[in-house]
Amino acid sequence: MSQPSTVRLERTTPQIAKITFANPPVNLVVPETLVRLHEIVTGFEKDPDLQVVVFTSEVPDFFLNHFDASQAAGIPAPEHEGGNPVWTDIVLSLSKAPYVSIASIRGRTRGGGNELALACDLRYASREKAFFSQPEVGIGLVPGGGGAERLPRLLGRDRALEAILGSADYDADLAERWGWVTRTLPDAELDAFVDATAARLASFDRQALATAKSQVNRATLPPEADLVASFAAFGNTLTQPGFLSRAAGIGAVAADKGLDVEYRLGEYIGLVNQTL
Known part of the structure; x- marks a missing residue:
């Protein structure tokens, strides 16, 4: 691989693995992210x-x-004929895996990033620095990686509709009150708490963890076919005029405002739509 990967794996113990995202300056999801x-x-x-x-x-x-x-053209196709889209396969695998997945969220997590966090079993967030969003509708797309299926189960129908249709950024305090995350912690305490939680779970019986997770899964997971359908709907919107005009508008603003667009994406989405 000619460039460093945007995803790094570290095995801290035989029982614990850490996956680190590293695609500066704003950690966008690119095809290599999905492949790795x-x-x-x-x-x-x-x-x-x-x-x-x-x-x-x-x-x-x-x-x-x-x-x-x-x-978008580089998003990998399913590995086998009739197989799930790669992104769908990732989030489904995390949900159904016998291990426990934990998202340690410091900073903004939007769209596909938020959908990966939603696929994790536990989500712990920095109270001061975490923000959440499903911005797709505001730029003429639809969620394609499980956001539309998982958020209603966590937030309820009306709050999920506000989050998905409104395409705004939500701070960690509101996300915690709504059930978007498991809990928030002061930023200075986040890493130690996640490490302690991981070590505690790693000390438990593996079979008991896996079986208990599967019991909860039966009551909470969306049907696999719904996630497959959502990714197909997402792919379809990538070619629609509504997205293409808004993508051009966001691109023009980004050329003028730079990285501030990614820091305040919800605000800029609203401004761009007002000019169309």
Whole structure:
């Protein structure tokens, strides 16, 4: 690989793995992110020791961001004929895996990044620095990686509609009150808390963890077919005039305002739509 990967794997103990996102300056999801993440998650399926996987980021202010729409053509196709889209396969694998997945969220997590966090079993967020969004509708797209299926189960129908249709950024305090995250912690305490939680779970019986998770899954997971359908709907909107005009508008604003657009994406989405 000619460039450093946007996803890094570290095995801290035989029972605990850490996956770090590293695509500065704003941790966009690019095709290589999907390929590498799918490779890692698929490799975990044959690991007899793994009990906890922690997701984190080394990019200040961003956990994992939305897809880079300019690279949509490079999104990998299913590995086998009739197989699930790669992104769908990743989030489904995390939900159904026998290990416990934990998202340690410091910074902005939007779109595909938010959908990966939603696929994790536990989500812990920095009270001061975490922000959440499903911005797709505001730029003429629809969520394609499980946001539309998982948020209603966590937030309720009306709050999920506000979050998805409104395409705004939500701070960690509101996300915690709504059930978007498991809990928030002071930023200075986040890493130690996640590490302690991972170590505690890693000390438990692996079979008991996996069986208890499968019991909860039966009551809470969306049907697999719904996630497949959502990714197809997302792909369809990538070619629609509504997205193309808004993408051009966001691109023009980004050329003028730079990275501030990614820091305050919800605000800029509203401004761009007012000019159309």
